[in-house]
Amino acid sequence: MKKHCGRYTVTKKTFVSRSIIRLSFRAEEISKSAIPGQFIQIRVSDSFSPLWPRPFSIYDADTRRGEISIIFKVAGYGTNLLGGKKEGDSIQILGPLGNGFPIPAGGSAIVMAAGGIGMPPLYLLSKFAIENGVRPNSIIFISGARNKSQLFDPVELTELNMDLRKCTDDGSEGEKGTVVDILERLIGNENNLTVYACGPSAMLKKIDRSLSEKNISGFLSLEELMPCGYGICSGCAVKVFPDENRGETDDNRDYHLKRVCAEGPVFKAGEVMWQ
Amino acid sequence: MKKHCGRYTVTKKTFVSRSIIRLSFRAEEISKSAIPGQFIQIRVSDSFSPLWPRPFSIYDADTRRGEISIIFKVAGYGTNLLGGKKEGDSIQILGPLGNGFPIPAGGSAIVMAAGGIGMPPLYLLSKFAIENGVRPNSIIFISGARNKSQLFDPVELTELNMDLRKCTDDGSEGEKGTVVDILERLIGNENNLTVYACGPSAMLKKIDRSLSEKNISGFLSLEELMPCGYGICSGCAVKVFPDENRGETDDNRDYHLKRVCAEGPVFKAGEVMWQ
Amino acid sequence: MSANLSVEINGLKFKNPVLTASGCFSYGEEASEIYDLSLLGGVVTKSLTYLPREGHPPPKVHETASGMLNAIGLTNVGLERFLSEKLPFLAGNDTNCIVSIAGSRLEEYARLAERLSDEEDVDALEVNISCPNVDEGGLEFGAYPEPAGKVIAAVKDKFPRPLIAKLSPNVTDIVNIARSVTDSGADSISLINTLVGTAIDVKTRSFKLSNGFGGLSGPAIKPVALAMVYKVASAIKVPVIGIGGISSASDAIEFLLAGAIAVQVGTACFFDPLAPVKIIDGIREYLEDNNFDDVNDIIGTVRQ
């Protein structure tokens, strides 16, 4: 699939909370082809500091305006620089990247499990699902974070009218508990559903185990270090269970590797060999 | 002499012209001890890009407010970043550095020869000289640049009421001609004066030659690459004529080296071995 | 008229002197979704071993000051899948296809070379000698002149088209190694591969890479690469290909002036996917701005 690389202009910057920022870019081609779960690589500085671009899920793709948006948390060096960008600044972007989620069809019962900065792709997925005929109230959207100020909680999410369940580890907003806690309670009763999850590895690992125990199908979107983001370096590879019928290899590893940026970031539940 | 190193706050930013910026910093100790011709090292980024701080002459030292100012031209990578600083930003500064000019005493006949970004230290020197009893109209201040937009031309300079002679290579402001042209015309008639010069090496080299031909005394402030600015690396060294009575050396060089940041940046006319 | 950008290595013509470096371009498919590979002087594949390799487990990469460490560990599809799945794609582009080969035994190199000699679409081989030689205690083939030369001789024997020996920079005397591989039949030398490096996580007090050590690449190493390229190009007759930290046309021109007939772009492809194309354009511009009508006229012309 065609990937676009160029300098794109920041059209809008809004603060979702003190350390959570939404940026929109004029990027017509990307907006047209992007699907939920795909991401873009943003070069946050024109210097070599930092060297690598940073990956961000596409949060929204407005084909009418030819704009895409991301929502990100200021988490370290690169996101701090990115947070300093202003409307009108132009910045190097590559995208859309990776394989997205399969879009749920009408009639599905769905749970979205979003931990921390995992919300953005699941928002877009929900929007696509609803456009695809899924009833908003048949989507349970769990959005969790450590505390209230870390919660990704933009109005657009509420406006989708899904069954939104907020939770925080410390109970400072929504239910007290982790996304995994809430999810496990849900799937304790019901297993005729599909789970879509995005968030920190520790969360995804637990969810993956719960799903396989209950034999529930699901899709997990992973995060890894991404030097390139488009499949040329193998740096983002994660271990997956080895192919049954792979031939002889030279280094006899008990794992197979898949590139998160190219074969992912979305993986089927049960596929990843967690560390 | 005590040097101060710390983070200082930008108190004021003004545009002298489109690419010439004045920044003031709250830096009480530096403002108190600074003398004309001294400079500060500014670390323009907290990353390693660029690695070295950048040197700037002290343009003004306001002991009452405890502020120092610089005027600089956006000339490359580092000055471009520095130009992006805003009031309230804090930034690492080391200073005051180097040896300043000797301050002229009352009764002296003086020519200041400022090429391009050489104006700032000569402005401060003029101010000190006038405070020291030199009559403003006995100071001929030549300020030159390639063209009008490159000319450092702040109001403070005019307000000193010196005999100000502006010139540009292309005649777009003031007399047409270089600082050297104007200076040579002046010293053709008169040699009972002292010349203080700051500007690009090519200009200083020519001035140095003219002064020695006419046997006129003068002081030149040099610019060199400055990894440290405080004498520890030897990177800024320039060739000077070897000491008559230096002993044997190991590498039999026909030159002696002086560090511009420590033994300079001000050198006596005739001292430097130009390349 | 536009300046001539084409260069030649032992009869093989490159439309311009800009190639992509091994391991930094996979087998070209991914980048072809961004731009037309026919713009490039050539593509060097990820190093190929006889059998497929998974490579080291993650974490495999770490960001450093103006550089990065990688311990990918020769992840590759192996010879057979390369021939059936990757080579046909590459051959469909109007650019030179250079296959990088790697092995842990002399015979592995030789077998790879022999099989690849049958494929007309393989324009040249680049021999990656920065691999541990399992027969001789795991020391890198490229660390000493003799084993380095032996690998090249073994490959030369099997492969009739241009042979490029890729040198490791982790040596006392790179010129010695360069001599040995040219004496053994290398038609060209490319350098540098990555510098050995590491990083430690002070929170967990463990290495950042699963493999402990990795290879340092990127802008940080450019000065080291340029010095080695100059030394080798000044001492050795065969054409030299410069690699290491090249991310702009100006970087590439430094290597050409130092004596490289061509350059490879590695890490820069990660942070600036269009870097190779920008570099080609920039070299053309430089030549025109400086009134050269042939890139060959600037090669090795740096003044002391």
Add this chain to the structure above:
Amino acid sequence: MSANLSVEINGLKFKNPVLTASGCFSYGEEASEIYDLSLLGGVVTKSLTYLPREGHPPPKVHETASGMLNAIGLTNVGLERFLSEKLPFLAGNDTNCIVSIAGSRLEEYARLAERLSDEEDVDALEVNISCPNVDEGGLEFGAYPEPAGKVIAAVKDKFPRPLIAKLSPNVTDIVNIARSVTDSGADSISLINTLVGTAIDVKTRSFKLSNGFGGLSGPAIKPVALAMVYKVASAIKVPVIGIGGISSASDAIEFLLAGAIAVQVGTACFFDPLAPVKIIDGIREYLEDNNFDDVNDIIGTVRQ
């Protein structure tokens, strides 16, 4: 209670493991105008030769990606002026004074060591073996184990207090060199000196440094330095001092975890004059945050 920061090299106690590197601190006077040198574990002087040296002509330095090149060329005041003008100042500070010595002949090293052995204020010598050996064709003493060992033996013979051998990283097998110098009597090893590098001005088509080549230092080289320090510290018994790209406490701690008993701060002193002091404070904080009461407890504890 505050954690113990002091470390020992062959009976010489350092109040903390942070020293300033040779050539990056002159003889200490300039920095003493910024902070109290008694805060430091030690100061290593600019390398001293028997006679004064002017060093290479300008330009001597060039800024690179997260690093710099220098071709200072051993500019120094020579032994006699050092003793009369510089040593008394250094001795007046409550910190260890380590004199770096350099030469182009074995005898020069020996004569320097002999004369400095008389000076009780010289706590240790650091022997810079990255100098061209004029007797043997200008190859660096430090490039091969044998000449490296010979220099150390010559110095050991004359100097009774701790002897630190400073290694060049531009070698195939740093552990071999480290073995040779310890076998010859080095009480400690410091590494790394700079990597050979260069840069070219594409406008003038000439080298950026008057000397053509220079030494690369700064954050860019940290991963290379750390790997070499780990390898040497793992293989050799004597205490190792880590050098190369250290600019923060976290950098310094990486070297301690890799097995260095102390570190030297070089290029960082240029862009952050207070770096050594901040590093000392940061190490103390790290120890306290992680419940160590002695810096010696973390040395060499990195997990694979």
